[in-house]
Amino acid sequence: MSKILIIGQQADGKLSSSIAKVVAAAKLIGGEIEVAVFAKDGSAAAAEAAKLDGVTKVLQIDRAENDHALSAVVAPQVVELAKKGYSHVFAPGTTFGKDLLPRVAAKLGVQQVSDVMAVHGPTSFDRPIYAGNAILTVEAPAAPAVVATIRLASFAAVGSGGSAPVEKVSVDAALPSHTRFVKLEAQKSERPELQSAARVVSGGRALGSSENFKVIYALADKLKAGVGASRAAVDSGYVPNDMQVGQTGKIIAPELYFAIGISGAIQHLAGIKDARTIVAINKDAEAPIFEVADFGLVGDLFQVVPELTSKL
Amino acid sequence: MKALVSVKRVVDYNVRIQVKPDGSGVVTDGVKFSVNPFDEIAMEEAVRLREKGKVTEIVAVTIGGAKCEETLRTALAFGADRAVHVKEEGEVQPLTAAQALAAVFKKEGAQLFLLGKQAIDDDANQTGQMVAALLDLPQATFASKIELDGAKALVTREVDAGLETLEVDLPAVVTTDLRLNEPRYLKLPDIMKAKKKPIEVVSLGDLGVTAAAGLKATKTAAPPKRSKGVMVKTVDELVTALKGKGLI
Numbered sequence: 001m002s003k004i005l006i007i008g009q010q011a012d013g014k015l016s017s018s019i020a021k022v023v024a025a026a027k028l029i030g031g032e033i034e035v036a037v038f039a040k041d042g043s044a045a046a047a048e049a050a051k052l053d054g055v056t057k058v059l060q061i062d063r064a065e066n067d068h069a070l071s072a073v074v075a076p077q078v079v080e081l082a083k084k085g086y087s088h089v090f091a092p093g094t095t096f097g098k099d100l101l102p103r104v105a106a107k108l109g110v111q112q113v114s115d116v117m118a119v120h121g122p123t124s125f126d127r128p129i130y131a132g133n134a135i136l137t138v139e140a141p142a143a144p145a146v147v148a149t150i151r152l153a154s155f156a157a158v159g160s161g162g163s164a165p166v167e168k169v170s171v172d173a174a175l176p177s178h179t180r181f182v183k184l185e186a187q188k189s190e191r192p193e194l195q196s197a198a199r200v201v202s203g204g205r206a207l208g209s210s211e212n213f214k215v216i217y218a219l220a221d222k223l224k225a226g227v228g229a230s231r232a233a234v235d236s237g238y239v240p241n242d243m244q245v246g247q248t249g250k251i252i253a254p255e256l257y258f259a260i261g262i263s264g265a266i267q268h269l270a271g272i273k274d275a276r277t278i279v280a281i282n283k284d285a286e287a288p289i290f291e292v293a294d295f296g297l298v299g300d301l302f303q304v305v306p307e308l309t310s311k312l
Numbered sequence: 313m314k315a316l317v318s319v320k321r322v323v324d325y326n327v328r329i330q331v332k333p334d335g336s337g338v339v340t341d342g343v344k345f346s347v348n349p350f351d352e353i354a355m356e357e358a359v360r361l362r363e364k365g366k367v368t369e370i371v372a373v374t375i376g377g378a379k380c381e382e383t384l385r386t387a388l389a390f391g392a393d394r395a396v397h398v399k400e401e402g403e404v405q406p407l408t409a410a411q412a413l414a415a416v417f418k419k420e421g422a423q424l425f426l427l428g429k430q431a432i433d434d435d436a437n438q439t440g441q442m443v444a445a446l447l448d449l450p451q452a453t454f455a456s457k458i459e460l461d462g463a464k465a466l467v468t469r470e471v472d473a474g475l476e477t478l479e480v481d482l483p484a485v486v487t488t489d490l491r492l493n494e495p496r497y498l499k500l501p502d503i504m505k506a507k508k509k510p511i512e513v514v515s516l517g518d519l520g521v522t523a524a525a526g527l528k529a530t531k532t533a534a535p536p537k538r539s540k541g542v543m544v545k546t547v548d549e550l551v552t553a554l555k556g557k558g559l560i
């Protein structure tokens with residue numbers, strides 16, 4: 001039977017919303033599902049993990065060194081833990097999981113399966129390659145363990161009606177001091193988080209300035225939507241990097257996506273393939289974004305978007 | 313200080329990828345190949361660090377078949393002093409690539425290893441982290457700023473929450489994100505000069521690497537196609553359409 005270890009990403013004691021999606025992927029395999037929380041004090045995050053449907057046990061590994069969850073520090077602990085009879089080690093496809101898990105896989109001597117988007121069985125998975133323009137089905141060796149990151153846009157979060165036991169464990173691993181946290185400059189926003197928002201409004205190069213992005217924010221606020229951007233808008237400094245949607249930014253799957261003044265480059269489309277409904281607003285009727293949009297409107301965004309905002 | 317930069321030959325980012333009808337892979341015959349864009353950024357960064365006097369020697373490395381010599385010539389045109397070609401015609405998965413790259417890093421006695429955060433063909437985003445693990449070195453992935461300061465590096469990383477800064481002791485492994493720099497256009501004299509620079513050819517065996525058990529590809533399929541939807545003429549039509557589908 002499978003025994004799955006999920007790395008319970010947390011920040012400031014709060015469990016990441018991505019974990020409920022990783023549990024959903026694990027449930028497709030079945031067996032025991034354990035979530036390990038590495039923190040300075042992981043009590044609150046562990047309690048949240050314990051509620052997720054399908055979780056059979058939560059492991060709380062409290063250590064002062066785990067405060068900022070540095071991969072160089074967390075990886076040796078995961079490796080020690082993973083050796084205790086786990087068939088699978090899963091992490092979310094967040095920047096945290098992508099940074100951490102290959103370090104674990106290499107130590108265990110296994111190839112990692114990156115960005116699992118479908119589970120066919122305990123060792124058979126689909127993953128996207130070439131910016132999602134091809135889907136590869138892979139068979140991973142079962143021993144010593146299957147190590148995989150989970151593509152969040154492909155799985156719906158499990159509910160939180162469970163009550164798994166929480167066990168405090170200590171892991172015996174030597175931790176390096178060669179990597180030190182200096183600071184995190186986080187964007188504070190009252191808007192829904194991009195990766196879990198049901199609606200997202202994104203703006204592209206056409207916005208022309210950060211000042212002009214206010215037409216995007218106004219529409220987003222009316223829709224209670226998260227806000228995203230193309231790489232061109234980020235590179236031009238209109239918005240911060242954490243808003244980039246696409247192959248090398250965030251992969252999202254909202255119910256409703258607005259692409260405004262975005263041409264629809266394949267790298268951008270890679271981030272929105274799983275959006276339920278795509279609305280495109282662009283002044284160029286030939287823009288490739290219209291090839292994938294469910295609803296397209298040709299027009300000048302500086303007229304169309306304020307009008308749309310006022311009519312909602 | 314010596315910097316090692318890995319460069320991978322990949323299908324150019326502008327190519328429209330076609331899946332082979334028999335599901336055995338994607339069409340690569342007659343398709344344009346280029347240096348992985350993230351590796352160009354890594355190369356550019358190494359050159360800039362040398363221009364600032366922080367790096368003294370740049371070595372480029374690739375793993376792959378005979379055609380990868382082109383990739384190394386591009387790296388040499390960027391400004392690498394010399395190159396190492398780990399020649400392997402067969403498939404090389406990330407852990408094996410990482411083992412080979414780690415061996416080259418050790419052999420060269422480099423202090424800084426710059427890699428792309430992901431290769432745009434396989435999109436695995438693993439190799440740099442694996443190299444760091446195998447060498448027990450610090451890793452700073454998804455870098456948008458690198459400052460070298462004596463035996464330390466200060467690296468700003470693009471993470472989901474914003475920008476994180478780490479301080480790492482050298483030697484260290486750093487993987488590049490898009491906004492680290494904008495690679496320069498190569499000039500003809502540099503391309504000519506690159507033709508004369510030395511490339512050392514080694515095999516995985518020379519480096520003491522045997523391929524790790526890998527993932528087996530069972531099928532490659534095209535993703536489900538989104539069909540073109542409807543064009544609306546006015547904002548009112550759009551509002552009506554979205555209301556009709558219960559989306560607003």
Ligand SMILES: Cc1cc2nc3c(=O)[nH]c(=O)nc-3n(C[C@H](O)[C@H](O)[C@H](O)COP(=O)(O)OP(=O)(O)OC[C@H]3O[C@@H](n4cnc5c(N)ncnc54)[C@H](O)[C@@H]3O)c2cc1C
Pocket residue numbers: 203204205206229230231232233244245246247248249250260261262263264265266267268271281282283284287299300301302325349350432
């Ligand atoms: C390795 C690599 C990785 C990449 N990763 C990503 C990624 O993760 N995400 C990403 O988004 N891109 C990514 N890119 C970049 C991508 O190729 C495109 O360059 C980018 O998406 C273009 O952004 P854009 O659509 O905003 O700009 P443009 O392509 O310049 O499009 C602007 C659009 O706005 C329209 N427009 C102009 N004015 C108006 C107006 N007044 N009203 C309405 N419409 C108007 C134009 O008709 C045009 O279609 C990557 C590229 C590379 C090489």
Ligand SMILES: Cc1cc2nc3c(=O)[nH]c(=O)nc-3n(C[C@H](O)[C@H](O)[C@H](O)COP(=O)(O)OP(=O)(O)OC[C@H]3O[C@@H](n4cnc5c(N)ncnc54)[C@H](O)[C@@H]3O)c2cc1C
Pocket residue numbers: 138318319320321348350351373374375376403404405406409426427428429430431432433434435436437438439440527528529
């Ligand atoms: C099941 C499976 C089957 C495959 N079959 C084939 C096949 O038949 N033919 C084929 O050509 N490929 C095949 N591949 C893809 C090939 O193995 C990948 O290139 C490899 O897995 C590395 O992944 P990546 O480049 O996405 O690594 P990433 O971790 O995304 O790469 C990050 C960085 O590591 C460095 N790097 C990685 N590889 C190299 C390299 N070779 N040389 C120099 N630097 C490098 C680069 O700096 C790169 O930017 C297959 C992969 C899998 C998983």
